[in-house]
Amino acid sequence: MRGFWVTVKMGLRMYLRDRGAVFWGIVFPLILMTLIGLAFGRSDSPSFTIAVVDQSGGLLGRGLLEGLRQVPVFRVEEAGDTEAALVRLREGRLTLVIVVPGAPSGEPIRAYFDQARVTDSQTALVILERFIADANLRLARAPQTLRLQATGIAGRIQLRFFDFLLPGILAMTVMQTGLSGVTWVVATYRQRLILKRILATPAHPAAFLGGLVGRYTLTSLFQMAVIMLVAVLAFHARIVGSLATLGALIVLGTLVFVGMGFAISTVSKSPEAANLLGTAISYPMMFLAGTFWPKDFMPKAMQPVIGLLPLTPLVDVMRGVSARGDAVTAYLPGLAYLAAWGAVSFLVAAKRFRWE
Amino acid sequence: MPIVEVVDLFKRYGDVPAVDHIGFVVESGEVFGILGPNGAGKTTTLEIIEGLRRPDGGRAVVDGVDVQQHPREVRSRIGMQLQQAGFFERLTVDETLQLFAAFHRRALPGSDVIHRLQLDEKRRARVDTLSGGQLQRLSVAVALINDPRIVFLDEPTTGLDPQARRALWEVIGSFRREGRTVILTTHYMEEAQHLCDRVAIMDHGRIVAQDTPRGLIRTHAPGTTVTVLVDGGQVRFDALPGVQTVQQANGEVILLTSDPLGTVHALMELNRSGEAIFHQLRVEEATLEDVFLQLTGRRLRE
Ligand SMILES: Nc1ncnc2c1ncn2[C@@H]1O[C@H](COP(=O)(O)OP(=O)(O)O)[C@@H](O)[C@H]1O
Ligand SMILES: [Mg+2]
Numbered sequence: 001m002r003g004f005w006v007t008v009k010m011g012l013r014m015y016l017r018d019r020g021a022v023f024w025g026i027v028f029p030l031i032l033m034t035l036i037g038l039a040f041g042r043s044d045s046p047s048f049t050i051a052v053v054d055q056s057g058g059l060l061g062r063g064l065l066e067g068l069r070q071v072p073v074f075r076v077e078e079a080g081d082t083e084a085a086l087v088r089l090r091e092g093r094l095t096l097v098i099v100v101p102g103a104p105s106g107e108p109i110r111a112y113f114d115q116a117r118v119t120d121s122q123t124a125l126v127i128l129e130r131f132i133a134d135a136n137l138r139l140a141r142a143p144q145t146l147r148l149q150a151t152g153i154a155g156r157i158q159l160r161f162f163d164f165l166l167p168g169i170l171a172m173t174v175m176q177t178g179l180s181g182v183t184w185v186v187a188t189y190r191q192r193l194i195l196k197r198i199l200a201t202p203a204h205p206a207a208f209l210g211g212l213v214g215r216y217t218l219t220s221l222f223q224m225a226v227i228m229l230v231a232v233l234a235f236h237a238r239i240v241g242s243l244a245t246l247g248a249l250i251v252l253g254t255l256v257f258v259g260m261g262f263a264i265s266t267v268s269k270s271p272e273a274a275n276l277l278g279t280a281i282s283y284p285m286m287f288l289a290g291t292f293w294p295k296d297f298m299p300k301a302m303q304p305v306i307g308l309l310p311l312t313p314l315v316d317v318m319r320g321v322s323a324r325g326d327a328v329t330a331y332l333p334g335l336a337y338l339a340a341w342g343a344v345s346f347l348v349a350a351k352r353f354r355w356e
Numbered sequence: 357m358p359i360v361e362v363v364d365l366f367k368r369y370g371d372v373p374a375v376d377h378i379g380f381v382v383e384s385g386e387v388f389g390i391l392g393p394n395g396a397g398k399t400t401t402l403e404i405i406e407g408l409r410r411p412d413g414g415r416a417v418v419d420g421v422d423v424q425q426h427p428r429e430v431r432s433r434i435g436m437q438l439q440q441a442g443f444f445e446r447l448t449v450d451e452t453l454q455l456f457a458a459f460h461r462r463a464l465p466g467s468d469v470i471h472r473l474q475l476d477e478k479r480r481a482r483v484d485t486l487s488g489g490q491l492q493r494l495s496v497a498v499a500l501i502n503d504p505r506i507v508f509l510d511e512p513t514t515g516l517d518p519q520a521r522r523a524l525w526e527v528i529g530s531f532r533r534e535g536r537t538v539i540l541t542t543h544y545m546e547e548a549q550h551l552c553d554r555v556a557i558m559d560h561g562r563i564v565a566q567d568t569p570r571g572l573i574r575t576h577a578p579g580t581t582v583t584v585l586v587d588g589g590q591v592r593f594d595a596l597p598g599v600q601t602v603q604q605a606n607g608e609v610i611l612l613t614s615d616p617l618g619t620v621h622a623l624m625e626l627n628r629s630g631e632a633i634f635h636q637l638r639v640e641e642a643t644l645e646d647v648f649l650q651l652t653g654r655r656l657r658e
Binding site: 010194199204 | 436456
């Protein structure tokens, strides 16, 4: 057991001293995210689309409508039906729905916003509140002052490009760690007879190999955390689902692809050959599995193949959790398929593993 | 008391036997050397005894434990320095020893081992900045980390400059003084002669002789060698006075003689009369090199 922990500890030190590993694990995915984001992701406009449902039919509604139109960042539409407007809000096509009550009711003005887009809606609400405060001053002689009641509703989240892209980038990096990183490292340890040195000790080989797996799991979590942080801070990507669930998915994905890396490293003699084979497998997957753009963009004929790739279920579940806040239970078949890949990989690796 | 016993060991790669039915016994506390040229089968022999390779026949018993049945138990009782094996290049000397210590049940403090191998000023240096000699010492340090009673060293001084070699000889000498048993391989006859209590001479997978260095010389190359570089002329060297055997290698003629004065005198006569021309006449005590030459007809290093 001590062998396991010391292998993990020393493995982490080696990782931090390895510029190449840090580059491929953190810098490269960030560059990729930036480039793809710049190419495809410039669709957000900074304006807020607001629908006003005027039930008063009188001065109040008119005045509010006129007033809101003065605010430069508001695009104001008049809507007849509250329900229809709320549907559009849920679909993410509106930022706020404002309902002006019928004249004698004394009810407050209602504003509905999408809970999942709190930042956008809050900005709009703050502006709206300022506007109502002004209106109250100006309408000081009105029969009643205006009050605002804001109600959040759960909308179908509108995916922005970075929300979509981030989980794909994460899944891709998890895969690369296994298929490019592990293949190279294990084959190098073998070729340079470092594995043989481990074999020369009385420790059980599992202590060292398990320590390597532990090291990759921890470095993978670290890399993902850095990428997520940059994506959220710099690109305003939104992670809706639970971070703990995402962490668990990252661990699962890392185990599966590290297992594949071990298996691949038993097939090839030299580190170069092992790495090349790993890359040859990972690149097509990277482009096919819906990592950077939706799977549906790929030709219909490719779809069955795409469904078989082990990266596909990982991208799907990570995107579902991260961007849409889905429950993992919705993805159990895919997760089982992914885990099966991992189990088979470790079996192949255990059966074929050579120490020199 | 024997601590290592090797009985009728056999291993082949393809059709070629790498180790060809060899047997020997190492006594507790002695330094036992396996001397032979490259490809003789030294590494294969050592790694079978260490439990790293399976023999095709025969057996090895280390400290009363059968290697094939309990390889891991054997490995916990021995220390081994492997020929050519690499290190994690991004770890320091200190960290490397910490890591290997964690793979043993029992370990000496890393700083003690580092001090013994004179690596103190390299403690915090990364392994990829070490010189060949320092790497070799680190390799011996790894063999010592579990404080083993039996230490296996596979060509520990190959590739070292003479000064580094002498320093390592010192360390190996200290192992013996501490009562550890040392089994080492080498293709330097000086090393075998200087360090070993007993030497097995190995060639083409066989042990062709084994004894103390003195015993080997007494039995196989008694007397003195006279070496000359011949530059023309036909000479029947075996007819010269005192000459017992004649060996030729790399243009040199090596005469093993019981009468060095008589042999040299006769050679000078031939040179003066112009019957033959010699350069570089050398007269030396016979060494293990001569023993090897007598037994195989070749030199240790070509
Ligand atoms: N793994 C191997 N596969 C094939 N041949 C080998 C292997 N290991 C050693 N040999 C062969 O066995 C012979 C003995 O090698 P080795 O034990 O390394 O000799 P030494 O250590 O004395 O130089 C050589 O001819 C070598 O080519
Ligand atoms: Mg060797």
